[in-house]
Amino acid sequence: MDAALALIAEHGVGGTSLQMIADGIGVTKAAVYHQFKTKEQIVIALTERELGRLEEALEAAEAEDHPPRARDLLLDRVIDLAVERRGAASTLQFDPVIVRLLADHEPFQRFIERLYGVLVGDAAADSRVLAAMLSGAIAVGVVHPLVADIDDESLRSELRRITRRLFDAAN
Amino acid sequence: MDAALALIAEHGVGGTSLQMIADGIGVTKAAVYHQFKTKEQIVIALTERELGRLEEALEAAEAEDHPPRARDLLLDRVIDLAVERRGAASTLQFDPVIVRLLADHEPFQRFIERLYGVLVGDAAADSRVLAAMLSGAIAVGVVHPLVADIDDESLRSELRRITRRLFDAAN
DNA sequence: GTCTATATAACGATAGAC
DNA sequence: GTCTATCGTTATATAGAC
Numbered sequence: 001m002d003a004a005l006a007l008i009a010e011h012g013v014g015g016t017s018l019q020m021i022a023d024g025i026g027v028t029k030a031a032v033y034h035q036f037k038t039k040e041q042i043v044i045a046l047t048e049r050e051l052g053r054l055e056e057a058l059e060a061a062e063a064e065d066h067p068p069r070a071r072d073l074l075l076d077r078v079i080d081l082a083v084e085r086r087g088a089a090s091t092l093q094f095d096p097v098i099v100r101l102l103a104d105h106e107p108f109q110r111f112i113e114r115l116y117g118v119l120v121g122d123a124a125a126d127s128r129v130l131a132a133m134l135s136g137a138i139a140v141g142v143v144h145p146l147v148a149d150i151d152d153e154s155l156r157s158e159l160r161r162i163t164r165r166l167f168d169a170a171n
Numbered sequence: 172m173d174a175a176l177a178l179i180a181e182h183g184v185g186g187t188s189l190q191m192i193a194d195g196i197g198v199t200k201a202a203v204y205h206q207f208k209t210k211e212q213i214v215i216a217l218t219e220r221e222l223g224r225l226e227e228a229l230e231a232a233e234a235e236d237h238p239p240r241a242r243d244l245l246l247d248r249v250i251d252l253a254v255e256r257r258g259a260a261s262t263l264q265f266d267p268v269i270v271r272l273l274a275d276h277e278p279f280q281r282f283i284e285r286l287y288g289v290l291v292g293d294a295a296a297d298s299r300v301l302a303a304m305l306s307g308a309i310a311v312g313v314v315h316p317l318v319a320d321i322d323d324e325s326l327r328s329e330l331r332r333i334t335r336r337l338f339d340a341a342n
Numbered sequence: 343g344t345c346t347a348t349a350t351a352a353c354g355a356t357a358g359a360c
Numbered sequence: 361g362t363c364t365a366t367c368g369t370t371a372t373a374t375a376g377a378c
Contacts, residue, residue, distance in 0.1 A: 010271065011268065011271070012183050012184065012185045012186075012266060013185065013186070014184070014186035014187075014268075015183075015184070015185035015268050016185075017354080018353085018354065019353080027361090027362070027363090028362070028364080029354085030361095030363065030364080031361065031362050031363075033355065033356080034361060034362075035361090037355090039355095091267070094266075095265075096179075096180065096182055096183035096262070097185075097186050100181065120317070125321050125325060125329065128317040129312060129317075129318055129321065129329040129330065131315075132311055133309070133311065133333055134308070136309070136311020137304035137307050137311075138304070138307070139307055140304065140306055140307020140310070141303045141307060144303030144306060144307070146291070146299040146300075146302055146303045147296075147300055150300065158297055159300065162304060169336050169339070188371060188372085189371085190371080190372095198343090198344070199344070199345060199346080201344070201345065201347095201373090201374085202343065202344050202345075204373070204374080209372085209373085210372075
């Protein structure tokens with residue numbers, strides 16, 4: 001799965017063949033097919049593995065009864081993960097093939113709904129625009145060439161600082 | 172090219188074949204090859220067409236001698252275009268195949284450098300993080316499912332409002 | 343400029359031996 | 361679990377007629 005993720009990040013899902021993945025780990029295509037019945041299942045497994053890292057934080061946030069606190073709790077975890085695994089989340093979030101695939105994958109849809117349930121306070125248009133922009137800001141903020149040479153700790157604190165002030169300014 | 176862009180937005184570059192593009196406009200593959208020697212050239216032409224829409228605003232911004240004013244000038248145009256052509260810019264910016272392709276395409280690199288030359292005040296780490304986040308915030312802010320039902324005018328003004336706030340939050 | 347036809351290669355996926 | 365071998369399909373790309 002690490003090999004698959006690295007290849008997909010570089011060439012996209014459509015540009016990554018099972019042969020490339022098999023070569024990347026030194027086995028044949030048939031061996032890969034023994035673990036995953038289709039290419040789609042590899043993508044779904046990759047996404048679930050990455051989203052699973054948010055599960056605990058999401059549950060903790062949902063148990064919190066002060067909404068702004070819940071939001072900050074979750075947001076910090078999202079930023080930590082985005083920085084810690086630079087590129088992984090962004091790859092899975094933006095590849096058009098993955099977007100289409102996950103749109104038909106119910107467990108994924110439910111998880112995303114829970115996520116935004118905590119992050120977006122209400123259904124007002126301005127709240128939704130803010131959430132959409134935030135999502136892009138974090139995802140791109142960790143992979144953009146402009147930040148390639150910035151160490152994790154500095155990047156994390158800067159992301160936190162900017163997202164926090166953005167929310168505070170709204171209230 | 173419109174047909175190609177729509178298909179790439181939906182299936183990614185790797186998932187879009189020349190056959191699909193040919194079918195989309197009702198001709199054969201051979202007819203498409205008559206206009207573009209390779210699939211890569213289609214992608215480059217698409218990107219150049221989209222970036223060309225920024226050329227005038229970029230030149231005007233570079234002629235401006237008050238940096239913050241130049242930045243706002245360009246930023247407004249970027250937002251206008253992102254909203255006006257929802258999805259087009261985001262598609263081209265995030266598809267991994269396009270990212271790799273354009274990294275080796277010098278005219279594109281020069282244009283991007285000029286863009287960020289105006290948008291990023293200095294080379295300090297926090298300025299670069301902010302620019303990276305801004306780039307993602309706008310690109311995702313116009314295509315995210317959360318904003319799909321918001322009309323262009325509202326979306327544009329909200330994007331403008333929040334990006335301004337992002338700049339303020341950095342200081 | 344668009345067509346038919348084709349060359350060559352790679353794709354996803356499966357069967358069956360070990 | 362991994363292999364070799366293969367099926368059927370599709371891919372990019374080209375040649376040559378109209």
